[in-house]
Amino acid sequence: MLELTGINAGYGQFQALFGVSMRVEAGEAVAVIGANGAGKTTLLRVISGLLPASAGAMSMEGTDLRRTPPHRIIETGIAHVPESRRLFPRLSVEENLRMGAFVKPARARFAERLDYVYGLFPRLAERRNQLAGTMSGGEQQMCAIGRALMSGPKLVLLDEPSMGLAPVIVTQVFDLVRRIRSEGYTVLIVEQNVAQVLKVVDRAYLIEVGRVDRSGPAAELLASDDIRRAYMGL
Amino acid sequence: MDCALDIFFLEAVLNGLLLAGLLALLALGLNLVFGVIDVVWICYAELVMVGMYAIFHFHKVVGLPLPVAMALGILVVAVAGVILHAVVIRPVLDTPPINQLLVTGGVLFFLQAAATMAFGVEFKNIGVQLGSVSFADMYFSWNRILTFVVALAIVLVLWQFLRRTFVGTAIRAVSQDRQIMPLMGVDTRQIYLITSAIGGGLAGLAATLMVLQFDIYPQIGLQFGPLVFMICVLGGLGSMVGGFVAAFIIAQFITIGGSCFATEWGYAVAFLFFMVIIFIRPQGLFGGKV
Amino acid sequence: MTKPRLNPGYVIGLAVMIAFPFAVNVLFPSSQKYYLHLAVQILLWAFIYTGWSLMGRFGLTSLGHGAFTGVGAYVTVLLWNYSGLTPLLGIPIAVILAAGLGVVVGYPCFRQRITGHYFALLTLALTEFVRLCIVGLRDLTGGSLGTQPQRHGDGLSLYAVQFEPDRMLAYFIALAVWLAGLYVWWRVDRSMDRYALDAASQDEDAAASVGIDVTREKLKITALSAAMCAFGGAMFGQYQMYIGPDTIAGLGVSLNMVFAVIAGGMFVMLGPTFGAFFTQMLAEVLRVAIQGSETLKAWLGSSALALDTAIYGLLLIFFIIYMPKGILGTALDWLEKRKPGS
Numbered sequence: 001m002l003e004l005t006g007i008n009a010g011y012g013q014f015q016a017l018f019g020v021s022m023r024v025e026a027g028e029a030v031a032v033i034g035a036n037g038a039g040k041t042t043l044l045r046v047i048s049g050l051l052p053a054s055a056g057a058m059s060m061e062g063t064d065l066r067r068t069p070p071h072r073i074i075e076t077g078i079a080h081v082p083e084s085r086r087l088f089p090r091l092s093v094e095e096n097l098r099m100g101a102f103v104k105p106a107r108a109r110f111a112e113r114l115d116y117v118y119g120l121f122p123r124l125a126e127r128r129n130q131l132a133g134t135m136s137g138g139e140q141q142m143c144a145i146g147r148a149l150m151s152g153p154k155l156v157l158l159d160e161p162s163m164g165l166a167p168v169i170v171t172q173v174f175d176l177v178r179r180i181r182s183e184g185y186t187v188l189i190v191e192q193n194v195a196q197v198l199k200v201v202d203r204a205y206l207i208e209v210g211r212v213d214r215s216g217p218a219a220e221l222l223a224s225d226d227i228r229r230a231y232m233g234l
Numbered sequence: 235m236d237c238a239l240d241i242f243f244l245e246a247v248l249n250g251l252l253l254a255g256l257l258a259l260l261a262l263g264l265n266l267v268f269g270v271i272d273v274v275w276i277c278y279a280e281l282v283m284v285g286m287y288a289i290f291h292f293h294k295v296v297g298l299p300l301p302v303a304m305a306l307g308i309l310v311v312a313v314a315g316v317i318l319h320a321v322v323i324r325p326v327l328d329t330p331p332i333n334q335l336l337v338t339g340g341v342l343f344f345l346q347a348a349a350t351m352a353f354g355v356e357f358k359n360i361g362v363q364l365g366s367v368s369f370a371d372m373y374f375s376w377n378r379i380l381t382f383v384v385a386l387a388i389v390l391v392l393w394q395f396l397r398r399t400f401v402g403t404a405i406r407a408v409s410q411d412r413q414i415m416p417l418m419g420v421d422t423r424q425i426y427l428i429t430s431a432i433g434g435g436l437a438g439l440a441a442t443l444m445v446l447q448f449d450i451y452p453q454i455g456l457q458f459g460p461l462v463f464m465i466c467v468l469g470g471l472g473s474m475v476g477g478f479v480a481a482f483i484i485a486q487f488i489t490i491g492g493s494c495f496a497t498e499w500g501y502a503v504a505f506l507f508f509m510v511i512i513f514i515r516p517q518g519l520f521g522g523k524v
Numbered sequence: 525m526t527k528p529r530l531n532p533g534y535v536i537g538l539a540v541m542i543a544f545p546f547a548v549n550v551l552f553p554s555s556q557k558y559y560l561h562l563a564v565q566i567l568l569w570a571f572i573y574t575g576w577s578l579m580g581r582f583g584l585t586s587l588g589h590g591a592f593t594g595v596g597a598y599v600t601v602l603l604w605n606y607s608g609l610t611p612l613l614g615i616p617i618a619v620i621l622a623a624g625l626g627v628v629v630g631y632p633c634f635r636q637r638i639t640g641h642y643f644a645l646l647t648l649a650l651t652e653f654v655r656l657c658i659v660g661l662r663d664l665t666g667g668s669l670g671t672q673p674q675r676h677g678d679g680l681s682l683y684a685v686q687f688e689p690d691r692m693l694a695y696f697i698a699l700a701v702w703l704a705g706l707y708v709w710w711r712v713d714r715s716m717d718r719y720a721l722d723a724a725s726q727d728e729d730a731a732a733s734v735g736i737d738v739t740r741e742k743l744k745i746t747a748l749s750a751a752m753c754a755f756g757g758a759m760f761g762q763y764q765m766y767i768g769p770d771t772i773a774g775l776g777v778s779l780n781m782v783f784a785v786i787a788g789g790m791f792v793m794l795g796p797t798f799g800a801f802f803t804q805m806l807a808e809v810l811r812v813a814i815q816g817s818e819t820l821k822a823w824l825g826s827s828a829l830a831l832d833t834a835i836y837g838l839l840l841i842f843f844i845i846y847m848p849k850g851i852l853g854t855a856l857d858w859l860e861k862r863k864p865g866s
Contacts, residue, residue, distance in 0.1 A: 048417055070416035080417045088410045091403065098403050103419035107400055151419065274641050325845045331640045332585045336786065337844040339779055344837030350830035452830075456775060460652045463645050498660035505653040512646055513632035 001026045001186055002047070002078075002155055007056035009046045016042040018210045019056070024155065029177075029187040031197045031218065033231060034207035040190040041083050043207070044157045047188075048080040049073040060155070074103055079153035083160050085144040089133025093124055093143055096132045100150030109152065117146040120179065138169040145176060149185075156180060158189040162196070174200055194231040198222040242493060245372040250489035251482065252374065255382030256443060258481035260458065261465040262389065262474065263436030267315075269472025270409045270429045273323055273334040277342035279459030280349075281318075281434060285311040285441025286450045287349055290358050300362065308438035315434020316427055323430075324423075342455070349452040357449040364446060381443040388439060389474060392432075405429055409472060461501070464508045469518055476520025484508075538703075545695050560691040566804045567698035568760045569784070571705040573796035575752025576781045578712055578745055581790050583639070583725035587778045588629065588647025589753045591654035594773025595622040596754030597761035601673045602664055604684065611673075611685035611762060619754045625650075626750030627743055634739040637728065648775065655774040670768025673761065688765050701759055702797070705752060709793050712748070717741055753781075783840050789850025798852040806839075807832040 002024040009017040016039045024030045032040050045051040047058065049070030058065040060076040068076065079100075087096050097117060101110045118125035121142050127135060132143055141161055148156055161177065162170040170193065177200050181187055191197035198204060198218045205215040206227065214221075221227050264278045275281070288310040292303035322341060326333045364376035396402040404420050405428070415422045448454065465484055469476030484504050491500025511519070548559045576589050599618035603609040609617075629650055632638075638646060658665050665671055676684035680693075687693045712718055723731040724738045732738050761767040770776055780803070788799025810832040814820045847854045 050413070050416060069421075071419050071421040074417065074419040082414055082417060086411055086414045088407045090410055091407060095397075095403050095406075098400060099407050099418045099420075102400055102404060106419075268641075274645070322841055322845070329848065330583075332583075332644060333844050333848060335641060335644055336585070336782060337841055339783065340837045340840030340842075340844065342779075342837070343783075343833050343840065347830035347832075347834035347837060351834065355829075460648055460775065464649055467642065467645050496660055498656045502653055502656035502660055505649045505656065508649050509629070509646060509653070512638065512642070513636060516636045516638050516642060 001028075001061055002188070003057075003059050004047070005057045007043075007046060007058060008054045009042060009051055010054065011051075015054075016210050017046065017053075020207070020210070020212055021056075022205055022212065022215070024186060024188050026154070026186055027184070028203065029181050029189070029201040031201040031204040032188070032190045032207055033192075033194045033197065033204055033221075034213075035231075036192065038207045039210040040207055041159055042210075044080060044159050044188070044190055047073075048078055048157060050080075074151055074153070075105070077152075077154035078157065079148035079151050079155070080157040081144045081148045081159060081161065084163065085140050087132040087140055087143055087147070090131055092129050093132055093135070094128040096143055096147050097124070097150050100147035103151055106151045110150075113150050113152060117149055120149070120183070121146055136169075137165045138172055141165070141169075141173055142176060145180065149180070153185065155186045155188060158187065158191075160190055160192060162191065162193050170196065194227070195222075243490070245374075246489045246493040247486065248372065249374065249378065250486040252378035252382045253489060254478075254482040254485035255378070255385040256440070256447075257458075257461065257465055257485055258478045259381070259385035259388060259436070259443070260440045260462045261469065261477040261481055262385075262392065263433040263440070264462055265466050265469070265472060265474060265477050266392075266405075266436070267429060267433040268466060270405055271319070271323070271327075271426050272331065272409075273327075273338075274463070275318070275338050275433070276335050276459075276463075277318075277338045277345060277455075278433075278437060279455030279457075279462060280342050280345040281311050281314055281437040282441045282444065283349060283450070283452070283455045284314055284345060285438040286445050286448075286454070287353055287358075288438075289441060289445050290353075290360055290450055293360055294358075300360070304442040307441055308435055311438030311441060312431045312435035315430040315432075315437070318434070319426055319430035324426075346452050346455065353450075353452070355452060357451050359449050360445050362446060375447070377443070377447045380446070384439070384443060388436070389478065392436075393474065401425070401428060461504070464505065467518055468508050468511060470520040471518065473518065473520040476518055479519060541699060545692055557691050560695050562804065562808060564691070564694050564698040564763060566800050567695075567702040568756055568763065569804065570797035570800035571698075571702045572753050572756035572760070573781055573785050573788070573800050574702075574705040574709050575749050575756060577785045577790050577796045578709065578749040578752070580782070580785055582721040582742075582745065584742065584746070585640075585644050585782065586647040586749075587644050587775070587782065588650040589750070589781050590651040590773050590775060590778035591647075592622040592626065592750040592753035593757030593760070593777060594654050594658060594769070595625060596757030597767045597772045598658060598665060600758040601671065601761055601767055605671070605674050606664065610683050611758070612683070615685065615755065615758045618758050619751045622754030623747040623751040626746045630743050630746040631739070634742045648778070651773070651775050651778045655769050658769045658773055665769075668769055670766055670771065672766050675765070679765070685762050686765070688763055694763055697759075698763070701756070705756075706793060706797075708748065708752065712745070713793065717744060721745060783836075785850070786848075787840065787843050787850055789853030789856075791849065792853050792856055795850050795852045799850065802851065803836065806836060810835065 004023070005021045007017055007020045008015065020043060032043060034040050042051060046053050047065065049065070049068065053066055060078055063076045065073060065076065088099065091099070097114060098110070101107055101113055106113065123139060124143055124146050127139065132140065135143065158177065161173050165173060174196050177187065177189065189197060189201065198221060201218050203216065204218050204221050206213045206221070260282065264275060267273060267275055285307045289303045289307035292298045292306050293300050298306070318341060322337055323334060326337050364380065366373050366375040367379070396406055404425055407418070408415055408422060408425050412422060461484065465477060465480045468484070469478070469480035487504035487507060488500040491503050544563065545560055548556050552559060572593060576586070579586055596618045599621055600611050600614040603614040603617065604611055633643060633646060659668050673686065676686055679686050679689045687697055720731065720736045720741045723736060724741060728738055757772050761772060784799035784803045785796045787802055788797065789795030814831065843850065849857065
């Protein structure tokens with residue numbers, strides 16, 4: 001479904017990704033793990049076009065993503081839930097969801113998608129008129145995921161969904177991730193919480209200083225001693 | 235103060251209310267552009283002036299019926315807003331904010347000069363008088379009443395547009411977080427152009443009402459431009475309700491001050507009041523966003 | 525570091541400027557008055573613009589300096605006309621009042637951290653307020669028509685600080701005023717205050733955290749800048765022997781200051797001067813060209829009056845977009861780059 005080959009990217013003089021290659025198949029859940037500043041968030045930003053890649057190839061179901069303008073990448077079926085949620089704080093929950101359905105095809109099915117998201121997350125339906133910025137962190141994460149689902153995506157990119165949340169809420173957020181998986185979405189998730197995320201996904205890539213260090217089935221990585229030592233403090 | 239609470243005072247208050255309608259309408263477009271693109275069109279009043287001349291030209295020179303001339307006038311200014319953004323603002327969007335304000339200052343000089351070259355310095359008038367209505371010994375011009383009603387209607391329409399449509403919601407969203415707009419599938423450049431067109435269109439609309447009340451001359455923008463900026467800042471940038479309240483307050487200063495003393499003192503006190511309020515509440519009376 | 529007194533370029537420049545009126549006398553004896561008039565205007569505006577740039581270069585983009593030139597000119601003239609107070613005292617009073625006004629408006633601004641757009645619009649309100657007061661006090665000030673300082677004797681008087689009839693004298697007075705302005709700029713540029721203000725304009729919190737009293741530094745530069753503009757305004761009124769709310773106060777004057785400085789270059793000593801030269805000459809050359817050419821006159825008709833402003837406006841747009849450092853600033857950068865080993 002999603003295929004990256006030899007992707008380089010960076011900010012000005014600073015190069016953050018070096019020849020990253022990876023693929024995500026339809027129906028999979030894949031995690032990208034690694035230390036802080038390894039380039040995980042940069043990777044997602046490159047995929048959704050927020051940051052242009054400087055070299056390499058990148059495609060989504062055969063569409064060349066590097067030739068697609070950033071605001072049209074969503075039309076290829078990629079929805080990105082950005083780091084720290086980035087809801088529009090002074091828009092209501094429903095208005096945030098409406099922004100998720102901004103693209104033409106999604107607009108036509110807005111009412112249907114809205115019902116679907118409210119069915120998936122009834123809490124959002126209760127809060128539909130509340131300003132998004134006034135909700136709790138967990139609810140905001142729910143709203144951010146709901147907003148991404150509004151476009152009717154095939155692949156959902158999740159950037160650090162558990163960041164800045166209390167431990168109890170973190171568990172709930174991983175439940176959310178399981179639920180969107182079971183709804184049939186393909187998921188690419190970036191997480192620092194390695195122990196938890198490896199229990200949710202099928203496969204994972206370990207990134208260190210901008211390079212793919214190793215990859216494999218989640219269970220295998222979870223059992224690996226050096227990963228347990230380096231990222232789970234065990 | 236030699237003006238007691240008599241009928242003239244009441245007349246001044248009510249006329250102030252009606253003037254507030256015009257000022258609020260003028261502030262509306264500027265406020266939208268300011269709130270969404272975070273750019274001050276210091277030439278905003280000159281766009282209104284362009285609209286007034288356009289209406290004059292289409293009506294008196296070309297000979298089109300006034301409503302058609304007015305519609306064309308609105309269109310001209312809306313297009314001017316788009317051109318202003320695409321040609322002048324876009325290249326400086328990522329530079330210090332003050333550059334954006336100053337670059338439109340260059341446009342101000344240019345538009346004034348261009349108007350002088352095209353139409354001369356003489357006062358022009360479309361020669362339409364709507365007359366006035368008297369009520370309990372007080373006189374109110376129909377122009378002002380019409381302006382007030384139109385301003386109110388436009389605010390309601392704009393409000394509905396911003397709340398209920400996808401594009402309207404996107405306009406409000408851009409003002410809160412520009413960077414992630416591509417993730418929503420929104421082309422920020424396009425939203426800016428639409429916002430500029432609406433901002434220009436609102437200036438054009440104000441022009442249609444102003445040609446009914448005022449003579450047209452190239453420097454007319456300097457007469458009310460500073461006042462409009464003041465109203466926007468006083469109300470809280472981007473706050474439409476604030477803009478209305480601020481327009482009302484400023485209009486009262488002007489009409490009451492003007493009827494008790496000389497016109498300039500009404501204005502002078504309004505500016506003084508503005509400065510004092512901003513010293514106390516820099517975010518304006520209703521600091522917030524669209 | 526600029527050390528103007530050691531640079532041979534500056535010495536030659538100064539010699540040329542001293543020789544200029546004599547050269548004009550020899551070369552164009554019939555139009556000596558006209559050339560000197562142009563030069564005096566450029567020098568006085570250059571002084572005022574330099575005063576503005578003291579603030580402008582630190583990110584304090586004021587649209588309020590028309591208020592200060594207005595206060596300088598009007599207070600001086602009104603004291604002379606109505607109290608017979610000599611401008612020798614009147615000008616210092618006016619300058620102190622303007623500096624005081626700058627502090628009164630600046631203090632709450634800097635305390636509340638009003639910057640950028642807000643600062644520009646607030647100072648714009650100050651300009652309008654002062655202009656409206658001038659117009660409103662029409663019994664004293666002549667309202668929007670302006671007024672004149674009462675001529676003392678034959679119009680040449682130290683006591684009345686009137687020097688308009690003797691253009692040669694006027695030129696050297698303007699030259700001295702301008703040099704004093706450059707000296708102030710240079711002193712500020714070399715002072716510790718400059719580093720404090722540079723730091724503050726980059727990041728106010730960081731500046732405050734290393735012990736810089738940001739508000740105080742900003743107030744100092746505001747008072748100085750306002751004082752210079754007031755002095756320039758007063759001298760301009762004394763030279764023109766006429767002051768009007770739109771010629772020496774008001775929004776137009778404020779905007780001209782900002783734009784001339786931007787066109788010239790805000791961050792180099794002679795930038796404002798170059799801006800004054802450029803804007804005054806642009807208007808003058810266009811005016812002469814149109815007056816002198818029958819075809820242009822026939823083609824443009826009365827609208828020729830506005831052609832200079834139209835071109836001026838377009839150039840400003842161009843400068844801000846493509847040359848934010850101004851003509852002189854860009855030129856110096858370019859020279860710097862070409863210089864080997866630097």
